Amino acid sequence: MVKNIRRKLRNFTIADVIIYSVLALLTLTMIIPFMNIIAISLSDYSSVVQNKSMLIPKNIHFSAYSIIFNEEVYRSLILSAVIVVVGTALHIFVCLMAAYPLSKKYLPGRKFMLLFILITMLFSGGLIPYYFVIKALNLTNNLLVYILPGAAGAYTIVMMKNFLLQIPVSLEEAALMDGANYFYIMFRIIMPLSKPIIATLALFYGVGRWNDWFTAVLFIRDKKLYTIQNVLRDMVIESNMGAFGNVDLQQSYSTSVKMAAIVIATVPIMLVYPFLQKYFVKGIFLGSVKE
Amino acid sequence: MRWMTLSKGKINAIKSSETVIKTPFNTKMSMMRKYWMLYLLFIPCAVFLLVFNYAPMYGVILALKEFSPRLGIFSSGWADPLFVHFKEAISNPKFLSVTLNTLYISLLRIIFGFPAPIILAVLFNEVRHNVYKRTIQAIAYLPHFLSWVILAGMVKMIFAGDGMINTVIENLGLTALPFLTQGDWFIFTIVFTNIWKTIGFSTIIYMAAIAGIDQEQYQAATIDGANRWQRIKYITTPGMGIAISINLILTLSGILDAGFDQIFNLYSPVVYEQADIIDTYVYRMGVVAGNYEFSTALGLAKSFVAFILIVLTNKIITKLGGEGVW
Numbered sequence: 001m002v003k004n005i006r007r008k009l010r011n012f013t014i015a016d017v018i019i020y021s022v023l024a025l026l027t028l029t030m031i032i033p034f035m036n037i038i039a040i041s042l043s044d045y046s047s048v049v050q051n052k053s054m055l056i057p058k059n060i061h062f063s064a065y066s067i068i069f070n071e072e073v074y075r076s077l078i079l080s081a082v083i084v085v086v087g088t089a090l091h092i093f094v095c096l097m098a099a100y101p102l103s104k105k106y107l108p109g110r111k112f113m114l115l116f117i118l119i120t121m122l123f124s125g126g127l128i129p130y131y132f133v134i135k136a137l138n139l140t141n142n143l144l145v146y147i148l149p150g151a152a153g154a155y156t157i158v159m160m161k162n163f164l165l166q167i168p169v170s171l172e173e174a175a176l177m178d179g180a181n182y183f184y185i186m187f188r189i190i191m192p193l194s195k196p197i198i199a200t201l202a203l204f205y206g207v208g209r210w211n212d213w214f215t216a217v218l219f220i221r222d223k224k225l226y227t228i229q230n231v232l233r234d235m236v237i238e239s240n241m242g243a244f245g246n247v248d249l250q251q252s253y254s255t256s257v258k259m260a261a262i263v264i265a266t267v268p269i270m271l272v273y274p275f276l277q278k279y280f281v282k283g284i285f286l287g288s289v290k291e
Numbered sequence: 292m293r294w295m296t297l298s299k300g301k302i303n304a305i306k307s308s309e310t311v312i313k314t315p316f317n318t319k320m321s322m323m324r325k326y327w328m329l330y331l332l333f334i335p336c337a338v339f340l341l342v343f344n345y346a347p348m349y350g351v352i353l354a355l356k357e358f359s360p361r362l363g364i365f366s367s368g369w370a371d372p373l374f375v376h377f378k379e380a381i382s383n384p385k386f387l388s389v390t391l392n393t394l395y396i397s398l399l400r401i402i403f404g405f406p407a408p409i410i411l412a413v414l415f416n417e418v419r420h421n422v423y424k425r426t427i428q429a430i431a432y433l434p435h436f437l438s439w440v441i442l443a444g445m446v447k448m449i450f451a452g453d454g455m456i457n458t459v460i461e462n463l464g465l466t467a468l469p470f471l472t473q474g475d476w477f478i479f480t481i482v483f484t485n486i487w488k489t490i491g492f493s494t495i496i497y498m499a500a501i502a503g504i505d506q507e508q509y510q511a512a513t514i515d516g517a518n519r520w521q522r523i524k525y526i527t528t529p530g531m532g533i534a535i536s537i538n539l540i541l542t543l544s545g546i547l548d549a550g551f552d553q554i555f556n557l558y559s560p561v562v563y564e565q566a567d568i569i570d571t572y573v574y575r576m577g578v579v580a581g582n583y584e585f586s587t588a589l590g591l592a593k594s595f596v597a598f599i600l601i602v603l604t605n606k607i608i609t610k611l612g613g614e615g616v617w
Contacts, residue, residue, distance in 0.1 A: 269437060
């Protein structure tokens with residue numbers, strides 16, 4: 001082991017030093033902003049104002065966090081979690097049910113069904129007509145607006161269809177021989193076999209749901225129905241639209257509290273990060289499999 | 292004996308699965324009856340797409356109407372002349388200015404943001420210590436997963452007049468820079484922070500291309516006396532060739548998207564003149580100001596150009612030997 005390291009170090013050239021340092025520097029630009037945010041969230045008011053707490057918190061106390069964990073933030077966090085879970089479950093369910101018939105090459109009308117889905121990838125009505133459709137459906141100020149519009153998604157369906165095409169037909173034939181119907185096959189045979197793709201696509205979609213803030217900007221007026229992203233937006237973005245982009249202007253919350261809010265909204269992503277990394281990287285390659 | 296008929300259908304189907312089905316019409320009908328369950332599975336998705344995707348597509352006729360909130364889109368009267376809102380949109384001086392802003396910001400994003408992950412992927416590939424490499428990759432991917440609301444909050448904090456960066460600048464004896472409040476600096480800030488957000492994760496596609504390069508090429512080149520720079524230049528870079536060209540074309544086809552999420556969360560009226568892009572303008576004119584027909588027309592004009600760009604893109608990618616988008 002030690003020998004190994006020594007050998008590696010001996011082969012360390014100037015070029016290596018440069019490459020390793022450039023990468024280390026890049027990493028620092030990724031870490032420092034987060035350190036800054038955390039440091040400010042943990043510091044007291046005077047050291048924040050005097051910029052004494054750039055990377056390491058001064059006079060540590062958690063009062064910002066006790067302020068931030070108020071009813072509003074608590075509720076929005078739970079709401080966001082519910083939206084992610086329910087929304088993702090529905091999305092995966094609807095898309096898998098659509099992808100399954102599309103993976104049957106013998107199905108009459110399959111080409112048309114595929115086209116029906118692909119068209120939604122190419123065209124969109126744009127913001128204003130979409131806005132009116134949601135309004136006409138009475139989904140404004142309604143929690144369903146977070147869940148229903150994204151229930152079917154062309155991208156997920158195409159990915160799933162490509163995956164299902166790789167499942168050997170013989171499995172299904174055997175089940176059909178035994179008198180099973182397509183519902184049974186889909187839920188009992190296809191779904192368990194599709195676990196890897198379901199995990200990947202659920203993560204893709206779930207992160208998108210968690211990060212979605214525009215839906216509420218467009219359609220939610222009642223602040224009790226805000227997700228964590230929108231509560232955060234209200235606190236951090238909307239409140240400092242001051243003329244100088246200066247954070248200390250016209251604030252209702254102190255800087256520390258705002259930064260604590262950012263930390264709180266980041267934590268859930270950090271918790272699932274190991275999974276994200278594993279499956280997202282895989283997911284990118286899934287895209288390259290085509291029929 | 293239902294299973295028998297089913298499996299017979301299956302056998303026929305498998306026989307013809309790889310070719311286009313050219314069965315007679317009544318056979319087709321009987322097959323459709325046989326597979327009714329499969330069609331049933333498709334229905335929920337079809338309903339959702341019809342309501343949330345196709346209905347808005349039909350709604351674009353709003354651009355040709357004189358909208359009355361009382362009547363709704365469908366019963367409102369036609370505009371006279373029909374294309375008056377398009378004319379309005381195009382002759383509006385703001386149209387030219389937001390389009391130019393969009394193109395300017397997009398081009399800067401492409402010029403500086405496109406090569407960055409390619410260079411980073413090459414650097415990653417040169418790292419021989421796997422733990423070091425994996426740690427840096429894990430950290431560099433992180434910003435990709437955070438929303439622009441979170442990141443804009445951080446950017447506003449760090450780039451503010453009294454933020455971390457300006458504190459450092461002032462400690463160096465220089466004057467603070469108006470990163471968020473002056474047009475040119477604002478554009479610098481959004482281009483820079485966008486690269487920061489995307490650089491890590493965008494390397495994945497290039498890392499995949501590099502992973503596909505035959506390692507023997509490197510060994511052979513080393514034996515022939517190629518140095519590291521030559522190996523990068525003649526093996527690694529050409530190995531990424533197709534990935535680079537496809538990615539570039541895809542990026543170019545999205546040139547009218549200058550990053551709504553980012554700009555919307557970061558801009559303020561003082562930088563509207565330079566930072567207002569088509570998407571933000573459509574939002575403010577439509578949703579905020581209630582100028583529905585005008586902003587629908589503007590949005591439609593944008594999607595039309597975007598559609599042409601995507602079709603062209605797909606043609607070019609297929610010509611290059613890559614697989615098309617559809």
